[in-house]
Amino acid sequence: MPYISVFDVLGPNMIGPSSSHTAGAASIACLARKMISGRIKKVEFILYGSFAKTYRGHGTDRALLGGIMGFATDDKRIPDSFSIARQRGLLFSFAVNERETEVHPNTVDIVMTNELGRRMTIRGESLGGGKIRITRINNVEVDFTGEYSTVIVIHRDKPGVVAHITRCLSDENVNIAFMKLFREEKGKLAYSIVESDGQLTEHVSGEIKKNKYVQDVMLVNLQGGTDGSRL
Template identity: 40%
Template sequence: MRFKDVFSIIGPAMVGPSSSHTAGAARIGRAARQVLGEFPGIAEVTFFGSFAATYQGHGTDRAIIGGLLDFATDDHRLPDSIELAEAGGMNISFRQGTGLFPHPNTVRLHLTGRDTGMELTLTGTSIGGGNIEIVDIDGFSVKLTGNYPTVLIHHMDYLGVLASVTDVMRRGEFNIGHMSLDRKNRSGAALTVLELDEPATEALTGELLGLPAVKSVSVVDLNRKPQEQEGKEETP
């Protein structure tokens, strides 16, 4: 990661001993919660590398679960996140993974939505200073930093789909800062990830969902305030 400023090393305002093992982990969990779009009834958490060796001592387990509850990195409830999640009906398991992994601080989450039964597998890395990279979503290779509002579009790999997506962005005056795309096979399922300069709106996601080849749209915005900080009660 290219050095930008001292805050890239110190990390964000946070609860916990480590910007990479705690703050970064919470941001990965929160990104996964937003991609899933609902409370996870089942959360299978597999740690790799340094995460696997030290996750209990550094509170990485509690940070990940706090993120799955949509807690920000400085939320005072993070130390109690596991108990709060289980009280809300989340079935949690932690594992230590082996084999190849993309970074020493890597976690793989397999989530099942409590209400819909929707499943999500997401792999994220904490690269220092609270910064993260989501590198895999349901077998698609992606790059999602969480630093900017992000739209994830599941679609079929048909001719002209990207042109239609970018045209929607142009007409809505949304500037694309970064794009990544992966597909299962030619003319098969694909995932496009767009990092934007401004938050996505319901009108934008609705228009994207109206495109013939688009199957689903989700939004990740780690900069938005959680419900409690907006004056609302957070309900697991």
């Protein structure tokens, strides 16, 4: 059996009522926000399963919107996230998908559009006790938790790219905790996701981008703040 700590039982510091439906939702959205550059102008939340059935009563909608604005799970502004979003000029909407049933019951797709018109879709699952998992970036299936600082490299699936990524991290003395490669199919778009124990810097991102097959690099640091940057 997996190890369960007392903190998993008690749940995270949060604005209630539910660690799955509010804290988990806020964490998913907050993590998604760090994965797109610039200011988010528009966001759509597509809800599945239990999220779809109870999102209004459990405050999942307010938690998701608060998270996309960078609010932590215990931020007292979460109950007022609708009015705060409107004040900030953030366009938002919620939709329910009852057709797709082969998903985790607490699943949300977050469709973000930034000020430059770039669009990104993140799928997240709330696993209970405030724990989450990201399972899709755009159309590529992935798997990471956000419990570590993470570098996400979007690149062509070509020989030598993964070695280049690990060399850049090694040169910066970054200790790799986990590394996974996800791809659409052989030779096409791939996502290399590296979770590390320490903070990641823009210098690492710049070095990784020097490879001609690398399209984008996203840095998600655990202690990176909530100003909308990907640090």
